[in-house]
Amino acid sequence: xxxxxxxxLLTGYQSFLDKRLPSERQRLRQLAESGQQPKTMVIxxxxxxxxxxxxxxxxxxxxxxxxxxxxxxxxYEPDGEYHATSAALEFxxxxxxVEHIVVLGHGGCGGIHAALSPSAEPLSPGDxxxxxxxxxDPVARAVGSNxxxxxxxxxxxxxxxxxxxxxxxxxxxxxxxxxxxEGKLSLHGAWVDIARGxxxxxxxxxxxxxxxxx
Amino acid sequence: xxxxxxxxLLTGYQSFLDKRLPSERQRLRQLAESGQQPKTMVIxxxxxxxxxxxxxxxxxxxxxxxxxxxxxxxxYEPDGEYHATSAALEFxxxxxxVEHIVVLGHGGCGGIHAALSPSAEPLSPGDxxxxxxxxxDPVARAVGSNxxxxxxxxxxxxxxxxxxxxxxxxxxxxxxxxxxxEGKLSLHGAWVDIARGxxxxxxxxxxxxxxxxx
Amino acid sequence: xxxxxxxxLLTGYQSFLDKRLPSERQRLRQLAESGQQPKTMVIxxxxxxxxxxxxxxxxxxxxxxxxxxxxxxxxYEPDGEYHATSAALEFxxxxxxVEHIVVLGHGGCGGIHAALSPSAEPLSPGDxxxxxxxxxDPVARAVGSNxxxxxxxxxxxxxxxxxxxxxxxxxxxxxxxxxxxEGKLSLHGAWVDIARGxxxxxxxxxxxxxxxxx
Amino acid sequence: xxxxxxxxLLTGYQSFLDKRLPSERQRLRQLAESGQQPKTMVIxxxxxxxxxxxxxxxxxxxxxxxxxxxxxxxxYEPDGEYHATSAALEFxxxxxxVEHIVVLGHGGCGGIHAALSPSAEPLSPGDxxxxxxxxxDPVARAVGSNxxxxxxxxxxxxxxxxxxxxxxxxxxxxxxxxxxxEGKLSLHGAWVDIARGxxxxxxxxxxxxxxxxx
Numbered sequence: 001x002x003x004x005x006x007x008x009l010l011t012g013y014q015s016f017l018d019k020r021l022p023s024e025r026q027r028l029r030q031l032a033e034s035g036q037q038p039k040t041m042v043i044x045x046x047x048x049x050x051x052x053x054x055x056x057x058x059x060x061x062x063x064x065x066x067x068x069x070x071x072x073x074x075x076y077e078p079d080g081e082y083h084a085t086s087a088a089l090e091f092x093x094x095x096x097x098v099e100h101i102v103v104l105g106h107g108g109c110g111g112i113h114a115a116l117s118p119s120a121e122p123l124s125p126g127d128x129x130x131x132x133x134x135x136x137d138p139v140a141r142a143v144g145s146n147x148x149x150x151x152x153x154x155x156x157x158x159x160x161x162x163x164x165x166x167x168x169x170x171x172x173x174x175x176x177x178x179x180x181x182e183g184k185l186s187l188h189g190a191w192v193d194i195a196r197g198x199x200x201x202x203x204x205x206x207x208x209x210x211x212x213x214x
Numbered sequence: 215x216x217x218x219x220x221x222x223l224l225t226g227y228q229s230f231l232d233k234r235l236p237s238e239r240q241r242l243r244q245l246a247e248s249g250q251q252p253k254t255m256v257i258x259x260x261x262x263x264x265x266x267x268x269x270x271x272x273x274x275x276x277x278x279x280x281x282x283x284x285x286x287x288x289x290y291e292p293d294g295e296y297h298a299t300s301a302a303l304e305f306x307x308x309x310x311x312v313e314h315i316v317v318l319g320h321g322g323c324g325g326i327h328a329a330l331s332p333s334a335e336p337l338s339p340g341d342x343x344x345x346x347x348x349x350x351d352p353v354a355r356a357v358g359s360n361x362x363x364x365x366x367x368x369x370x371x372x373x374x375x376x377x378x379x380x381x382x383x384x385x386x387x388x389x390x391x392x393x394x395x396e397g398k399l400s401l402h403g404a405w406v407d408i409a410r411g412x413x414x415x416x417x418x419x420x421x422x423x424x425x426x427x428x
Numbered sequence: 429x430x431x432x433x434x435x436x437l438l439t440g441y442q443s444f445l446d447k448r449l450p451s452e453r454q455r456l457r458q459l460a461e462s463g464q465q466p467k468t469m470v471i472x473x474x475x476x477x478x479x480x481x482x483x484x485x486x487x488x489x490x491x492x493x494x495x496x497x498x499x500x501x502x503x504y505e506p507d508g509e510y511h512a513t514s515a516a517l518e519f520x521x522x523x524x525x526v527e528h529i530v531v532l533g534h535g536g537c538g539g540i541h542a543a544l545s546p547s548a549e550p551l552s553p554g555d556x557x558x559x560x561x562x563x564x565d566p567v568a569r570a571v572g573s574n575x576x577x578x579x580x581x582x583x584x585x586x587x588x589x590x591x592x593x594x595x596x597x598x599x600x601x602x603x604x605x606x607x608x609x610e611g612k613l614s615l616h617g618a619w620v621d622i623a624r625g626x627x628x629x630x631x632x633x634x635x636x637x638x639x640x641x642x
Numbered sequence: 643x644x645x646x647x648x649x650x651l652l653t654g655y656q657s658f659l660d661k662r663l664p665s666e667r668q669r670l671r672q673l674a675e676s677g678q679q680p681k682t683m684v685i686x687x688x689x690x691x692x693x694x695x696x697x698x699x700x701x702x703x704x705x706x707x708x709x710x711x712x713x714x715x716x717x718y719e720p721d722g723e724y725h726a727t728s729a730a731l732e733f734x735x736x737x738x739x740v741e742h743i744v745v746l747g748h749g750g751c752g753g754i755h756a757a758l759s760p761s762a763e764p765l766s767p768g769d770x771x772x773x774x775x776x777x778x779d780p781v782a783r784a785v786g787s788n789x790x791x792x793x794x795x796x797x798x799x800x801x802x803x804x805x806x807x808x809x810x811x812x813x814x815x816x817x818x819x820x821x822x823x824e825g826k827l828s829l830h831g832a833w834v835d836i837a838r839g840x841x842x843x844x845x846x847x848x849x850x851x852x853x854x855x856x
Contacts, residue, residue: 004415005402006254006314012270013413021411031263032322032409038262040220046302048252048278049245053265056226064262067281068298069305078340084282084298087346088260091283094337100220108246123308126292132301188219195246197235199227201218356574362567362589364635375576421578432843433830434682434742440698441841449839459691460750460837466690468648474730476680476706477673479695484654492690495709496726497733506768512710512726515774516688519711522765528648536674551736554720560729616647623674625663627655629646
């Protein structure tokens with residue numbers, strides 16, 4: 001089998017077998033039998049540095065996770081097209097009945113960078129990233145055109161704006177609005193400073209991001 | 215901050231700060247400065263029991279990860295619509311220049327269950343899961359109508375068929391075909407038996423899934 | 429005598445005389461005097477790799493064994509033709525009054541391969557294998573025509589389907605139905621992974637095959 | 643799984659896993675990969691006391707085994723009916739190209755007993771044993787009606803006659819005749835004295851059964 005998967009993944013799998021599996025075996029068997037029952041859904045970025053399972057040190061079965069470029073939630077569009085993120089949301093809310101949805105952004109996001117460089121050459125003729133990040137067009141322009149902010153400031157600003165925008169888009173899904181008003185579902189925002197492994201959490205009242213008080 | 219995020223995530227974050235961060239600090243700082251350079255992209259399911267970072271015991275920066283329901287890759291469609299998975303693919307191939315793409319399926323997949331129950335009541339009026347899983351329509355019928363197989367067998371069969379189908383769809387993206395033929399990119403399939411924490415790897419010649427011979 | 433039997437069998441017989449016979453002598457004498465009283469009948473394949481006496485490490489007298497190609501049970505047909513398997517069943521049930529019947533299949537079965545290649549050239553003009561395996565026609569087609577499964581997957585699927593079909597055929601024998609309903613006879617399915625010497629047992633409720641959870 | 647198979651078989655399987663599998667693992671893996679290549683086919687009785695794998699202490703992959711009541715070979719009948727034994731023969735000769743076929747009888751055979759009691763009450767309305775053992779009608783009558791022999795002598799006589807008769811029937815299969823004349827296939831007879839665990843081999847010239855000279 002060693003020729004069937006990248007070597008570094010096989011090494012890691014062996015490490016999983018040796019170190020983690022022994023203590024998780026019971027839990028995994030139970031999770032397979034009873035099905036998953038996560039209380040929380042996390043919408044995170046594909047970025048290799050921001051796995052929510054690492055940041056939140058979660059166990060198997062603990063979080064239901066969508067990962068797309070720049071952790072975006074498109075607005076509700078029951079239009080006949082297939083939508084990866086909306087399908088995951090529907091499953092999390094109606095089948096798993098999660099109690100929390102967390103939109104998790106991070107610093108140095110390549111998707112945010114692309115959203116701030118709309119006139120850049122597309123990565124490929126299909127320009128999939130360009131189309132995907134155009135989801136942020138309604139909120140990216142004002143930041144992108146603000147010459148008084150540095151590049152880093154524009155990025156950091158849009159990373160936070162995008163999290164709040166995705167949360168606003170979550171609220172375009174009728175069942176989310178209903179569940180929130182019944183107190184059965186809470187929406188959260190968070191942002192990770194990769195360089196420090198530091199988490200910032202969004203104040204739901206003000207939209208501000210705050211570090212935990214160490 | 216304790217009121218801003220689900221309690222179990224804050225507990226997990228504290229555990230990350232105490233146990234993992236000290237040994238990752240150097241690496242994270244470097245990853246933030248130089249940007250991510252993962253060699254491998256993993257397309258996995260949202261399922262809470264199948265985080266690739268846990269199965270492969272990966273470090274931050276090691277794998278670029280898309281997670282959608284049932285780890286599907288839609289076929290290449292440069293049609294003007296936004297496609298979460300295609301955008302991530304484009305970014306992985308053109309910006310990150312990954313050398314491997316792994317489609318990682320798993321047992322007991324709720325999306326596969328939905329694909330095998332096409333006449334079931336939609337989860338919500340939008341029927342996002344129904345539309346998303348209709349991506350498998352071309353390959354699901356023959357399995358779904360086989361009354362001589364058990365439910366579990368139909369599921370296990372379609373889980374594997376779907377992985378091969380997603381790999382075939384990857385090959386509808388022109389740059390993937392080109393990179394593969396130049397030997398710069400390899401496509402892989404894998405499947406996880408949740409109950410056992412056991413990995414099965416796809417033989418790229420035959421499409422069969424094999425357990426490592428311990 | 430050395431010229432009367434294949435050398436490897438004589439070598440093996442000498443090994444039996446030296447190693448096993450001394451401890452079995454008492455038991456064999458008693459079995460010859462009182463007659464056999466096995467509690468279990470096993471219907472297994474002729475395949476040289478799947479002797480039930482080896483897999484189940486049984487003692488002389490422990491299991492009554494039919495072995496035919498692909499461990500098939502034909503349906504009840506009191507039609508005047510002689511049927512090897514039906515005769516053995518009748519003897520096991522009425523003369524030996526066994527309490528268990530186990531249909532034991534295995535991976536890589538040549539008979540199953542033939543059943544999935546109905547248009548192949550017959551092995552000989554009599555086409556005995558073709559006729560024998562046509563017993564599976566009612567259940568083989570749906571698997572055989574599924575182009576989305578690999579050869580190995582089609583085989584593995586039909587191996588399991590055939591076990592369940594043979595068990596269903598056992599239930600076309602009126603006395604088996606009667607004994608089962610009286611709780612005097614149990615029917616079982618099992619499957620062996622030759623490469624690993626691994627046994628999978630059939631859940632009688634669902635028909636699924638499960639590995640023992642070591 | 644303990645509820646899915648008879649307890650004594652599970653105990654035996656555990657014994658196989660503990661004692662025999664470790665030393666057979668390599669061989670089994672190879673046999674699974676390369677397919678079976680037995681040199682010898684054995685036609686034995688279903689009787690629980692006469693497993694050829696025990697008498698000949700064979701390893702997995704060594705002998706291809708048909709077991710039916712009284713180890714009979716029906717004559718060649720390419721008549722459209724399915725015949726378990728003929729199918730196995732065809733497979734052994736044409737697909738496996740075995741070099742030896744051994745018909746293995748034994749003392750105290752219940753099928754031979756039935757053949758000598760043709761007017762007994764059938765075991766069931768289908769009378770499958772009666773029909774099956776009627777294969778011996780052409781050779782059983784003279785012994786059965788010989789009042790000068792004891793029961794035990796009549797049984798022992800017919801057990802040996804039946805072995806020679808099955809060997810004669812083997813020679814009604816055209817390819818067997820051809821292969822024998824080319825020196826590519828040898829036919830053998832053997833008989834086991836259960837009480838002593840003692841093997842008798844047939845002299846192919848005379849048809850006599852002889853004990854190995856201890």
